[in-house]
Amino acid sequence: MAFLSNNPQLSQNGELQHLLTIEGLNAGMLRHILDTAESFVGVSERDVKKVPLLRGKAIFNLFFEPSTRTRTTFEIAAKRLSADVFNLNISASSQSKGETVLDTVDNLAAMQADMFIVRHAQSGAAHFIARHVAPHIHVINAGDGRHAHPTQGLLDMYTIRHYKKEFHNLRVAIVGDVLHSRVARSQIHALTTLGVPEVRVIAPKTLLPAQVERMGVQVYHDMKQGLKDVDVVIMLRLQNERMRGALLPSAQEYFKSYGLTQEKLALAKPDAIVMHPGPMNRGVEIDSNVADGKQSVILPQVTFGIAVRMAVMSILAGN
Amino acid sequence: MAFLSNNPQLSQNGELQHLLTIEGLNAGMLRHILDTAESFVGVSERDVKKVPLLRGKAIFNLFFEPSTRTRTTFEIAAKRLSADVFNLNISASSQSKGETVLDTVDNLAAMQADMFIVRHAQSGAAHFIARHVAPHIHVINAGDGRHAHPTQGLLDMYTIRHYKKEFHNLRVAIVGDVLHSRVARSQIHALTTLGVPEVRVIAPKTLLPAQVERMGVQVYHDMKQGLKDVDVVIMLRLQNERMRGALLPSAQEYFKSYGLTQEKLALAKPDAIVMHPGPMNRGVEIDSNVADGKQSVILPQVTFGIAVRMAVMSILAGN
Amino acid sequence: MAFLSNNPQLSQNGELQHLLTIEGLNAGMLRHILDTAESFVGVSERDVKKVPLLRGKAIFNLFFEPSTRTRTTFEIAAKRLSADVFNLNISASSQSKGETVLDTVDNLAAMQADMFIVRHAQSGAAHFIARHVAPHIHVINAGDGRHAHPTQGLLDMYTIRHYKKEFHNLRVAIVGDVLHSRVARSQIHALTTLGVPEVRVIAPKTLLPAQVERMGVQVYHDMKQGLKDVDVVIMLRLQNERMRGALLPSAQEYFKSYGLTQEKLALAKPDAIVMHPGPMNRGVEIDSNVADGKQSVILPQVTFGIAVRMAVMSILAGN
Numbered sequence: 022m023a024f025l026s027n028n029p030q031l032s033q034n035g036e037l038q039h040l041l042t043i044e045g046l047n048a049g050m051l052r053h054i055l056d057t058a059e060s061f062v063g064v065s066e067r068d069v070k071k072v073p074l075l076r077g078k079a080i081f082n083l084f085f086e087p088s089t090r091t092r093t094t095f096e097i098a099a100k101r102l103s104a105d106v107f108n109l110n111i112s113a114s115s116q117s118k119g120e121t122v123l124d125t126v127d128n129l130a131a132m133q134a135d136m137f138i139v140r141h142a143q144s145g146a147a148h149f150i151a152r153h154v155a156p157h158i159h160v161i162n163a164g165d166g167r168h169a170h171p172t173q174g175l176l177d178m179y180t181i182r183h184y185k186k187e188f189h190n191l192r193v194a195i196v197g198d199v200l201h202s203r204v205a206r207s208q209i210h211a212l213t214t215l216g217v218p219e220v221r222v223i224a225p226k227t228l229l230p231a232q233v234e235r236m237g238v239q240v241y242h243d244m245k246q247g248l249k250d251v252d253v254v255i256m257l258r259l260q261n262e263r264m265r266g267a268l269l270p271s272a273q274e275y276f277k278s279y280g281l282t283q284e285k286l287a288l289a290k291p292d293a294i295v296m297h298p299g300p301m302n303r304g305v306e307i308d309s310n311v312a313d314g315k316q317s318v319i320l321p322q323v324t325f326g327i328a329v330r331m332a333v334m335s336i337l338a339g340n
Numbered sequence: 341m342a343f344l345s346n347n348p349q350l351s352q353n354g355e356l357q358h359l360l361t362i363e364g365l366n367a368g369m370l371r372h373i374l375d376t377a378e379s380f381v382g383v384s385e386r387d388v389k390k391v392p393l394l395r396g397k398a399i400f401n402l403f404f405e406p407s408t409r410t411r412t413t414f415e416i417a418a419k420r421l422s423a424d425v426f427n428l429n430i431s432a433s434s435q436s437k438g439e440t441v442l443d444t445v446d447n448l449a450a451m452q453a454d455m456f457i458v459r460h461a462q463s464g465a466a467h468f469i470a471r472h473v474a475p476h477i478h479v480i481n482a483g484d485g486r487h488a489h490p491t492q493g494l495l496d497m498y499t500i501r502h503y504k505k506e507f508h509n510l511r512v513a514i515v516g517d518v519l520h521s522r523v524a525r526s527q528i529h530a531l532t533t534l535g536v537p538e539v540r541v542i543a544p545k546t547l548l549p550a551q552v553e554r555m556g557v558q559v560y561h562d563m564k565q566g567l568k569d570v571d572v573v574i575m576l577r578l579q580n581e582r583m584r585g586a587l588l589p590s591a592q593e594y595f596k597s598y599g600l601t602q603e604k605l606a607l608a609k610p611d612a613i614v615m616h617p618g619p620m621n622r623g624v625e626i627d628s629n630v631a632d633g634k635q636s637v638i639l640p641q642v643t644f645g646i647a648v649r650m651a652v653m654s655i656l657a658g659n
Numbered sequence: 660m661a662f663l664s665n666n667p668q669l670s671q672n673g674e675l676q677h678l679l680t681i682e683g684l685n686a687g688m689l690r691h692i693l694d695t696a697e698s699f700v701g702v703s704e705r706d707v708k709k710v711p712l713l714r715g716k717a718i719f720n721l722f723f724e725p726s727t728r729t730r731t732t733f734e735i736a737a738k739r740l741s742a743d744v745f746n747l748n749i750s751a752s753s754q755s756k757g758e759t760v761l762d763t764v765d766n767l768a769a770m771q772a773d774m775f776i777v778r779h780a781q782s783g784a785a786h787f788i789a790r791h792v793a794p795h796i797h798v799i800n801a802g803d804g805r806h807a808h809p810t811q812g813l814l815d816m817y818t819i820r821h822y823k824k825e826f827h828n829l830r831v832a833i834v835g836d837v838l839h840s841r842v843a844r845s846q847i848h849a850l851t852t853l854g855v856p857e858v859r860v861i862a863p864k865t866l867l868p869a870q871v872e873r874m875g876v877q878v879y880h881d882m883k884q885g886l887k888d889v890d891v892v893i894m895l896r897l898q899n900e901r902m903r904g905a906l907l908p909s910a911q912e913y914f915k916s917y918g919l920t921q922e923k924l925a926l927a928k929p930d931a932i933v934m935h936p937g938p939m940n941r942g943v944e945i946d947s948n949v950a951d952g953k954q955s956v957i958l959p960q961v962t963f964g965i966a967v968r969m970a971v972m973s974i975l976a977g978n
Contacts, residue, residue: 097398110727303443412767618762
């Protein structure tokens with residue numbers, strides 16, 4: 022297991038110590054997380070939506086970049102596990118008061134933190150913190166720069182498994198701004214690890230990373246070709262700043278070429294599901310008819326996301 | 341009961357599904373809320389200020405317009421009922437990221453929200469959300485534009501009943517900026533529904549809605565005439581922007597004509613009570629002597645407000 | 660005990676009613692707080708970091724000046740005592756809406772608050788509030804202007820006692836911006852009250868209050884002389900605004916003269932401990948080697964700070 026020790030999120034005996042990225046997690050580990058999440062889906066449907074698993078634990082939402090939505094999902098998951106949650110929005114301005122990120126983390130650790138949920142605009146921030154903290158403290162990456170957003174990737178896998186049962190017979194298309202997406206990378210790794218034989222990315226050249234084929238995906242620039250006979254369509258959010266930038270002609274042009282409409286979706290398998298990590302830009306990357314249509318599983322993704330975050334927290338706290 | 345189904349806050353069998361406005365609630369419903377609140381007043385006086393009625397419920401303070409005070413009263417009420425509370429301040433700037441209000445609401449609903457406390461600068465926002473959500477989710481309007489702020493109206497009724505026992509023999513004066521008040525409208529509806537025979541509004545013409553008489557009130561422009569022999573004086577907050585606007589000559593002038601002083605209050609009945617929804621502009625709409633005087637029940641209003649909000653939440657969650 | 664009644668933080672029978680400043684607390688009272696804190700250190704090390712002592716109590720973090728770090732320490736302490744915590748950041752802008760500080764406090768008191776943790780930029784704000792509230796409500800000063808920050812002073816005493824066991828045989832040096840520090844004043848009072856025979860302050864003249872000698876300290880302007888044979892070195896934070904101001908030539912110059920390096924620390928006793936209230940300016944008042952070195956007890960200070968705040972809250976709530 023020597024090779025595992027190079028991965029900061031796994032302990033020396035291969036247990037999940039932090040969740041930083043889906044890269045490096047094997048299929049068994051991914052399945053264990055999904056199975057654990059399955060047991061938590063029911064908790065949120067109960068009258069009393071709580072289990073005492075993390076009672077008295079101190080979980081810190083350490084957000085160096087604001088994200089009300091992501092922060093809320095982790096806060097809900099933690100409170101359903103009965104943990105105490107502390108929200109810290111650490112803006113660039115407060116950081117300019119001179120304290121380093123590691124001093125902030127050390128101080129919170131000295132207050133007997135059990136877990137940090139880290140969101141940061143810079144890639145690698147959660148890794149940096151994870152490498153620094155004492156072994157009894159767990160770090161979850163809630164999005165770092167363009168790099169990773171592993172709980173989003175995991176909830177996507179949960180959703181696919183929920184609707185499609187198996188991975189080994191699927192054709193999955195990821196459509197849109199793969200280049201700037203912290204989600205796409207996580208998804209591609211998870212899909213290939215779980216045995217999906219055909220992962221496609223559909224995007225204009227300007228929104229694809231260099232040598233994306235090396236990640237084991239097939240590249241399409243034409244949506245009609247790319248969506249042909251797929252089982253799962255994963256739409257990516259097009260960030261506003263891209264629309265205003267030089268990479269794209271206009272939101273209207275983008276929608277025409279890469280926005281998901283009922284007409285384009287008809288090229289996929291009849292029972293194909295449509296996913297989106299949210300928040301959606303209706304009329305830019307996805308048509309409202311599709312977003313609210315019967316193939317859309319966008320809201321179930323959100324529901325499963327709570328269960329997946331509860332699963333990750335409880336697995337980490339148990340290790 | 342067919343006529344009730346036109347009111348989005350009542351279920352088909354006439355039960356309270358949402359609390360959006362006092363309009364449309366009959367006297368029986370209002371009394372039921374006040375009676376329930378009475379049973380909660382004691383909880384806040386206990387050593388352990390909590391009952392487990394809403395344990396494990398997820399209540400979201402969905403504030404599209406900031407209001408620390410209002411948010412705090414709902415947060416206190418929810419925590420005293422043992423619910424889990426999530427505070428979301430959704431500024432105009434975050435909404436500009438492209439997600440619609442309904443997408444935000446759908447996402448939170450998918451996280452298994454049980455209740456939304458909605459504050460929004462636009463009239464009708466809470467109605468809009470209530471019409472959209474699934475039947476098991478309850479919406480409380482915590483203030484929408486100039487329209488309604490029903491829990492404030494209810495706590496005012498609770499306060500009046502607490503001090504005056506009955507409604508059918510009362511003369512009540514509402515003084516000040518009726519035009520821009522989200523509270524005055526709720527109060528007038530509640531008072532007339534509960535059988536108050538004489539409701540007066542006292543204000544300059546510029547601060548009265550057109551055809552206010554149609555709401556069943558008597559209009560006075562002179563405070564000394566209007567306060568004569570009343571049992572209850574409800575002062576309204578004069579918002580700063582009005583003072584700076586063209587509607588009023590100056591804060592000093594306003595105080596002289598419509599500010600409540602001991603001298604003017606002496607024209608009311610000797611046991612008249614003085615109410616104010618807060619926050620007060622001392623020296624503008626109310627003199628400090630009166631605000632802190634022995635006829636003032638302004639702070640008891642705040643205390644009863646917690647009990648009333650607990651009552652509304654527990655009634656909604658029980659339906 | 661008549662003299663005690665002049666101190667707003669002590670009740671007529673000499674019990675702690677509020678914690679506003681260390682001034683006026685006798686050695687017995689200080690030792691009682693430290694002893695109580697000792698019993699709470701263990702709580703934070705447990706698997707379930709909670710005791711039910713303040714269950715159902717409503718504790719308000721009333722921050723008129725933002726301080727994420729200080730707010731968090733009180734929030735953690737309160738939640739470990741099972742209290743309900745409400746965070747209110749009351750910016751200058753919201754205060755400009757016309758409500759006075761005392762009206763805000765009265766309103767929260769009417770919501771059955773049990774305790775206010777007050778942070779304010781103006782000296783005396785917490786005293787002002789404490790003098791105003793009803794006897795069953797307790798106020799803790801979490802920093803007021805340059806004046807006091809008593810829980811910081813208490814956690815420093817706890818830390819010194821933890822490592823040095825006794826106070827009566829110690830030489831303690833406080834180094835840096837004594838003039839603008841809300842902490843230094845609290846520390847000097849506590850140290851002299853607990854019987855430390857020799858308290859030194861080391862600073863340039865521009866960063867010392869007039870007639871600081873009257874507080875019972877020895878003044879040094881040269882760090883090498885001042886640190887000679889001390890048991891405890893307390894470094895103060897140099898605030899950025901001082902560095903940019905006219906009081907100091909430059910951060911580099913300051914570090915050369917008053918920054919703590921290994922070389923200067925070698926002049927203290929070999930087992931001297933190094934303390935800092937945080938957040939640190941590494942390379943300005945303290946060298947990273949020292950901050951992270953084996954004589955540093957800066958992170959244990961943070962840990963003890965939670966226990967001290969739990970102790971103060973539980974003592975106040977019990978009185």
